[in-house]
Amino acid sequence: MKFIHLSDLHILSRNDMSRKPDAAATLRKVIGEVNALHRDAEICVITGDITHRGTSEQYEHAVDILSELAIPYLVIPGNHDIREAFRDAFPTTDIDANGFVNFGQTIGGVRFVMMDSIVPDHHHGTLCDRRLAWLRDELAAHRDTPTFLFMHHPPFEMGLPFMDTIRLDVEHELGEIVQANRQIKHLFFGHLHRPATGTWLGVPFVLANSTQCGEPLDFRHEKEEELEDRNPLGPGYGIGFTDPKGGLRYHFDFVKFDMDL
């Protein structure tokens, strides 16, 4: 089963050209490639930061561009999203009993668990007690189904001091859940805007490309305004292949784009 992974779209309002590269143009380019090359994918998973500021104008623009996707998509928010506006923009996206954008769906024999890790008005992430309880219940209800867990914020340090300060703040609590539920075969995050992989507590993870551009690969600075970018990374996305046992083969792809546009 093939799936597509998009993340960190950072869409602005129509005609707002205040950030480069133009996130609407890069997303259209990515979607064009997906439609041309990956129409056979079952689903497209989008791990947050749909908009840059969470305004209704930005969501309207994002939803319009995403309507060009030839395959269905699942979407969760990131730190640049605003939950209420997000839910209004994606009314068919499931929410849990507490209003968080948490849901699970079985696709190709694999449980895709999507989680809302955002904290209003902050850039770091969390899973509060209610969200941790939802995750424990979701996993308990599907203990025999290989599971992929998706959320915007990674819980562990990646050696990038700035991004490490705005990661998920419940590393220990989520770690206990991951270790107690061995059906979790892979973890997927956004937020870093960098293609990266590794393992955490023995479970492999993927950090997704941004469909707009990379964040600086800066291993020295803690302050965002000091970040240096030696090698700016263009827009990209991920292509995953899985099997009913929860195996994963994953490609990071990039699209050609003039970064000054």
Ligand SMILES: [Fe+2]
């Ligand atoms: Fe982002």
